[in-house]
Amino acid sequence: MQHWDSLWTNLHLATMQDGYGEIRDGAIAVKDGKIAWLGARAALPANYTADTLHDGKGYWLTPGLIDCHSHIVYAGNRSDEFEARLNGVAYEEIARKGGGILSTVRATRAASEAELMQASVTRLRHLLREGVTTIEIKSGYGLDLENEAKMLRVARQIGRDYPVRIKTTFLGAHALPPEYTGRADDYLTELIEHMLPALVAEGLVDAVDAFCEKIGFSADQTERVFQAAHRHGLPVKLHAEQLSDQGGAVLTARYEGLSADHLEYLSAPGIAAMQASGTVAVLLPGAYYFLRETKLPPIAALREAGVPMALATDSNPGTSPMTSLLLAMNMGCTLFRLTPQEALQGVTQHAAKALGLQDQLGSLAAGKIADFALWAIDRPGDLAYGIGGNPCVASVFAGCLNSFT
Ligand code: DI6
Numbered sequence: 001m002q003h004w005d006s007l008w009t010n011l012h013l014a015t016m017q018d019g020y021g022e023i024r025d026g027a028i029a030v031k032d033g034k035i036a037w038l039g040a041r042a043a044l045p046a047n048y049t050a051d052t053l054h055d056g057k058g059y060w061l062t063p064g065l066i067d068c069h070s071h072i073v074y075a076g077n078r079s080d081e082f083e084a085r086l087n088g089v090a091y092e093e094i095a096r097k098g099g100g101i102l103s104t105v106r107a108t109r110a111a112s113e114a115e116l117m118q119a120s121v122t123r124l125r126h127l128l129r130e131g132v133t134t135i136e137i138k139s140g141y142g143l144d145l146e147n148e149a150k151m152l153r154v155a156r157q158i159g160r161d162y163p164v165r166i167k168t169t170f171l172g173a174h175a176l177p178p179e180y181t182g183r184a185d186d187y188l189t190e191l192i193e194h195m196l197p198a199l200v201a202e203g204l205v206d207a208v209d210a211f212c213e214k215i216g217f218s219a220d221q222t223e224r225v226f227q228a229a230h231r232h233g234l235p236v237k238l239h240a241e242q243l244s245d246q247g248g249a250v251l252t253a254r255y256e257g258l259s260a261d262h263l264e265y266l267s268a269p270g271i272a273a274m275q276a277s278g279t280v281a282v283l284l285p286g287a288y289y290f291l292r293e294t295k296l297p298p299i300a301a302l303r304e305a306g307v308p309m310a311l312a313t314d315s316n317p318g319t320s321p322m323t324s325l326l327l328a329m330n331m332g333c334t335l336f337r338l339t340p341q342e343a344l345q346g347v348t349q350h351a352a353k354a355l356g357l358q359d360q361l362g363s364l365a366a367g368k369i370a371d372f373a374l375w376a377i378d379r380p381g382d383l384a385y386g387i388g389g390n391p392c393v394a395s396v397f398a399g400c401l402n403s404f405t
């Protein structure tokens with residue numbers, strides 16, 4: 001006799017084990033927030049009880065979606081820069097003139113924790129409404145201890161207040177704060193010796209990231225940050241090869257990084273290194289689209305090498321003011337030529353791996369956390385197909401239902 005907390009029937013499952021892993025007319029049971037059983041309804045064990053029976057109404061159930069690269073915690077916006085760029089000013093140019101990331105730094109520093117929370121929740125709600133149940137949130141708009149801590153506290157608070165699992169990433173090496181103009185190495189010393197240890201001591205950091213770029217930090221500077229992360233036992237990831245090839249992916253692979261992200265300018269050695277280290281390629285088509293980039297990440301070569309490809313929103317005010325993971329999936333297909341199946345793997349299984357959560361999340365299997373999304377669709381490929389619609393009817397977070405209808 002099996003006793004379950006809840007049982008879902010009258011639905012189809014996309015388990016995301018081995019492709020879509022479709023189980024038509026399936027059933028899935030939850031016990032203590034985890035998947036206790038799943039399979040075809042016809043194969044349900046003879047003896048079971050379930051406290052709650054859910055009618056899936058013929059919908060499709062997938063793993064809860066995972067946005068594995070976001071900057072949703074920030075204040076202000078940069079629609080003025082959007083307008084400037086449309087008048088011909090380049091992103092690097094805006095950044096050099098103290099705009100770009102630094103204008104968001106000013107707004108974020110000026111915001112109270114409560115104001116920052118309020119601004120972030122607006123973006124959060126859009127993601128949750130699309131069946132997102134796990135979000136990675138980066139700091140990087142504070143650039144000093146007090147304000148990086150404020151951002152990361154807001155990220156943690158979101159995880160306590162809403163039905164979503166939050167992974168925090170310390171991105172202190174996102175840009176050089178104005179106080180350190182011309183003294184990047186001194187800033188990194190401060191970051192390594194004071195900021196990171198204090199943030200770790202407060203339990204605010206799950207991983208460490210940097211912006212390895214001509215307008216960010218060099219590969220050597222990034223390596224100092226990675227060494228510090230490893231001294232604290234933290235995994236690393238990197239904004240790599242977004243605007244130029246800095247060897248960031250090779251470096252990330254050397255530090256067994258969880259992911260290297262963006263990758264438009266990724267070259268063959270980077271692909272080989274990522275393949276060898278099992279580092280996930282996180283593709284961010286929203287930034288590619290918004291910057292009107294024309295150099296495509298080497299998708300075919302990544303696929304050929306078997307490097308897992310994740311997709312994420314990169315939700316940020318400067319280069320990807322996007323709060324739709326479904327749109328990121330569609331863009332992954334239209335702009336990057338991913339298949340709809342790869343797109344869905346990219347926001348489930350491979351996104352989980354990009355956060356080191358592949359044993360708990362990202363596919364439907366007994367023992368995994370019961371985070372689901374429920375969709376009014378005819379087939380899983382519909383999720384990457386639509387533009388602007390939202391077929392999500394409910395999400396389930398650790399076994400608890402959030403209905404959107
Ligand atoms: N790469 C990006 O696309 C964002 N950060 C980064 O390192 C841009 C962030 C911003 O412009 O605010």
Ligand code: FE
Nearest residue numbers: 069071239314
């Ligand atoms: Fe980013």
